Amino acid sequence: MTMKVLIVEDEIMAQKSLIRALAQHFPDMEVVGTTTSVKGTVAWLGIPENKVDIIFMDVELSDGVCFEIFRKTDVKAKVIMTTAYDSYALKAFEAGSVDYLLKPIEPAALKRAVARCRMSGGYLDAEALMKAIGDRFAPQKEYKERYIIRFNDRIIPLLTSNIAYVYSEEKNNYLVTFDEHKYIIDSSLDVISEELNPESFFRISRGCIISNKAIASIIKQNGRLRIMASPEPSFEMTVSRSRVDDFLEWLEK
Numbered sequence: 412m413t414m415k416v417l418i419v420e421d422e423i424m425a426q427k428s429l430i431r432a433l434a435q436h437f438p439d440m441e442v443v444g445t446t447t448s449v450k451g452t453v454a455w456l457g458i459p460e461n462k463v464d465i466i467f468m469d470v471e472l473s474d475g476v477c478f479e480i481f482r483k484t485d486v487k488a489k490v491i492m493t494t495a496y497d498s499y500a501l502k503a504f505e506a507g508s509v510d511y512l513l514k515p516i517e518p519a520a521l522k523r524a525v526a527r528c529r530m531s532g533g534y535l536d537a538e539a540l541m542k543a544i545g546d547r548f549a550p551q552k553e554y555k556e557r558y559i560i561r562f563n564d565r566i567i568p569l570l571t572s573n574i575a576y577v578y579s580e581e582k583n584n585y586l587v588t589f590d591e592h593k594y595i596i597d598s599s600l601d602v603i604s605e606e607l608n609p610e611s612f613f614r615i616s617r618g619c620i621i622s623n624k625a626i627a628s629i630i631k632q633n634g635r636l637r638i639m640a641s642p643e644p645s646f647e648m649t650v651s652r653s654r655v656d657d658f659l660e661w662l663e664k
Contacts, residue, residue, distance in 0.1 A: 414440045414528075415463040417455070419480075420493065421447040421473040425514065429467060429493070432521055440465075440525075448474045453483045463488045465528050467512075470494040489528045555606040558586070560594045567594070571611075575625035575642055577603055579618040589625070591642045613661050616651040623662070 416433065420426040426445055433440050443463060446452040449472055455461055466488045468477045480486065492511040510524035558574075560567040573588045579600055586596045596603070604614045614620045621640065630637045636650040636658065650658050 412439070414465060415443045416440050417444045417446070417452075417461075417463045417466045417488070418442060419446050419452050419466060419468040419472065419477060421469060421471075423447075425469070425493075429516065432516065432518065436518065436522060437525060448472050449477065449479045449483070450474055452477075452480050456480075456484050456486065465525075466490050467493055491524045491528065554608040558596065560586070560596065562594055569594070571607060574607075574612075574622055576619060576621040576640060576644065576648075578620075578644070578646065580646065587642060587644070589642065609661075610664065613658055615654060615658060616649065619648060621648070626662075 414437075418426055418429055420429065426447075430442050430445075433442060444455055444461060446455050452468075452472075466486070468480075468490055470477050470492055471494070477492070493514060493516065494511065495514045510527050512520050512524055555571055557571060558569045560569050569586070569588065573590070575587050575589050577584065577586050577596070577600060579585075584596050584598065584600060584603075586594045588594075598606075600614070600618065600620060604612070604620055607620065611624070612620050612622055615638065621638065625640045625642075626638055627641045628639045630639065632649075635652060636655055638648040638650065640648055
């Protein structure tokens with residue numbers, strides 16, 4: 412009985428090498444499809460006519476890691492992971508992948524993996540896989556890279572990397588840049604604090620968000636932290652008492 416195979420591999424040379432190896436060692440196998448990306452694989456598997464017995468799946472694909480495939484579609488095939496690194500392939504193996512193959516794939520390892528597929532009656536448990544890999548490959552949140560500032564009759568694209576701090580004053584929100592420009596911005600600080608990368612920005616109080624690059628020094632003052640920033644702010648910049656511990660921890664990252 413012919414076993415149908417899908418190869419998920421973004422390196423064309425590796426893809427062709429695996430096709431040749433399967434043809435050489437397993438004449439009863441037929442490669443019925445090849446994909447190179449998460450998106451392409453999900454689309455291929457979504458076609459009802461596309462049914463396979465085994466999927467050889469590279470971990471790192473052109474648009475992400477293969478674990479995203481299991482989040483987006485129901486994989487009804489035995490899965491053999493292929494990778495140049497064993498750190499997360501082992502996790503997949505523990506979760507139910509029939510086997511994993513380290514690149515370059517050795518014939519003996521390939522034969523072992525296929526033999527396991529023939530003997531194995533189950534499929535990869537996607538739920539167990541997600542639990543095994545945890546949040547390591549969870550989709551990363553995308554943070555804002557630029558704001559569009561409307562200033563008089565001009566429209567100014569402003570990179571977030573040029574933002575020193577954002578603050579509220581008299582019901583207006585202001586954005587201050589490292590080149591000492593100040594602009595009114597429509598968004599609230601609640602919204603802005605969610606849009607900026609927390610590795611670079613910290614909301615020190617209800618009324619101020621600061622970039623780590625803008626902090627020149629910090630002064631302890633009556634149990635509070637006062638920030639000396641560059642460019643120099645027009646107001647006293649202090650860290651709220653409730654946020655001091657989190658702020659100091661953020662500084663050390």
